[in-house]
Amino acid sequence: MRLRQFLADEWRQLARVNQSDRPWEMPLAAALAMGLPIFVGATQGELGLGLAASLGGLVFLHLPATPLAHRMAWLMACAFGMTASHALGMLGHLLPSLVIPLLVVITILVMMVCRFYMAPPPGGLFFVMAAAIGAYSPVHGRDALLQAGAVALGGVLAVAIAFLYSLHMLSRRGVPAPNPRPTPGFDVVVMESVVIGGFVGLSLLAAHAMQLPRPYWVPVSCLAIIQGASLRAAWSKQLQRTLGTALGLLVFLGIAQLGLGPWGVAVAVTALALVVEVLVVRHYGAATVFITPMAILLAEAAQGAAMDPQGIMRARLIDSVLGAIIGVAGAACLHSPRFRNVATRGLGRLWPGAASDAQA
Numbered sequence: 001m002r003l004r005q006f007l008a009d010e011w012r013q014l015a016r017v018n019q020s021d022r023p024w025e026m027p028l029a030a031a032l033a034m035g036l037p038i039f040v041g042a043t044q045g046e047l048g049l050g051l052a053a054s055l056g057g058l059v060f061l062h063l064p065a066t067p068l069a070h071r072m073a074w075l076m077a078c079a080f081g082m083t084a085s086h087a088l089g090m091l092g093h094l095l096p097s098l099v100i101p102l103l104v105v106i107t108i109l110v111m112m113v114c115r116f117y118m119a120p121p122p123g124g125l126f127f128v129m130a131a132a133i134g135a136y137s138p139v140h141g142r143d144a145l146l147q148a149g150a151v152a153l154g155g156v157l158a159v160a161i162a163f164l165y166s167l168h169m170l171s172r173r174g175v176p177a178p179n180p181r182p183t184p185g186f187d188v189v190v191m192e193s194v195v196i197g198g199f200v201g202l203s204l205l206a207a208h209a210m211q212l213p214r215p216y217w218v219p220v221s222c223l224a225i226i227q228g229a230s231l232r233a234a235w236s237k238q239l240q241r242t243l244g245t246a247l248g249l250l251v252f253l254g255i256a257q258l259g260l261g262p263w264g265v266a267v268a269v270t271a272l273a274l275v276v277e278v279l280v281v282r283h284y285g286a287a288t289v290f291i292t293p294m295a296i297l298l299a300e301a302a303q304g305a306a307m308d309p310q311g312i313m314r315a316r317l318i319d320s321v322l323g324a325i326i327g328v329a330g331a332a333c334l335h336s337p338r339f340r341n342v343a344t345r346g347l348g349r350l351w352p353g354a355a356s357d358a359q360a
Contacts, residue, residue, distance in 0.1 A: 035270025056154025221323025240285030248292025
């Protein structure tokens with residue numbers, strides 16, 4: 001009976017569809033911010049740069065529901081953060097032994113900023129994803145510099161699209177009422193960020209120990225799970241992400257069989273981004289089915305005919321499962337009162353007075 005009740009509860013969690021008040025213009029604008037750079041790259045015969053610029057387009061997804069001035073200031077800061085994350089990740093090309101420490105530091109800094117300003121989902125996920133893709137990208141030298149510039153231009157384009165979108169939405173719905181939030185304490189800003197960064201580093205260590213090729217998806221999966229609001233939410237997200245990734249790999253295989261050229265890749269990424277933004281607020285698992293092929297195309301489509309779909313599918317499934325397992329372990333630690341007390345006291349000794357300053 002207990003097993004039956006457990007399975008019934010899990011099924012209800014998996015099958016639950018949330019309500020959404022998201023305006024239809026938002027998924028359309030998000031898809032435009034991500035797809036337009038790829039179309040521009042296709043016209044110039046530079047698909048790789050278009051895909052890199054599309055990473056910058058992810059900045060649009062951080063658009064807050066605040067007055068226009070704050071929206072633009074926050075989004076420009078996010079565009080800078082996305083560019084810096086990707087560029088710092090690519091520094092790992094110079095010293096491969098520093099890739100894991102570098103991504104740990106990037107994760108900690110990104111999570112500190114997101115937690116201090118209480119940034120809503122997706123939080124620091126896409127910044128870490130940009131850093132991980134940059135760290136394991138096969139480009140070097142001049143091409144790496146061009147990719148960093150393309151990410152920056154993609155972020156600028158996303159800010160411009162967000163500005164026009166915001167003018168339209170604010171004229172229809174008015175200025176949102178201010179939403180006062182409590183000031184986060186030392187345990188939220190510092191302790192949680194350090195623990196999350198540690199588990200992201202642990203996931204990458206495990207990936208390197210298993211000799212996984214280009215394991216950029218491992219830290220992304222780990223971070224997506226560990227960011228859950230509760231241990232139950234992290235567990236549900238782990239199930240949804242694993243099942244969604246498995247189905248999403250089949251979607252990717254179907255797309256790969258079409259033999260898409262640059263224009264086909266642009267259409268596919270734009271369409272997938274539109275579907276993701278329609279679904280993600282309703283059902284995370286269903287959105288993951290389309291997030292998976294979209295992320296693979298962003299990271300791998302520049303290889304063109306050299307891309308090995310079946311090899312990529314195997315690698316990404318292993319990456320996703322490994323990252324999810326370590327992410328759940330990290331979430332269990334974060335939501336353990338005993339662990340939190342020990343970790344907060346330990347980190348407080350390294351920052352004398354920081355804990356009281358943060359709470360003040």
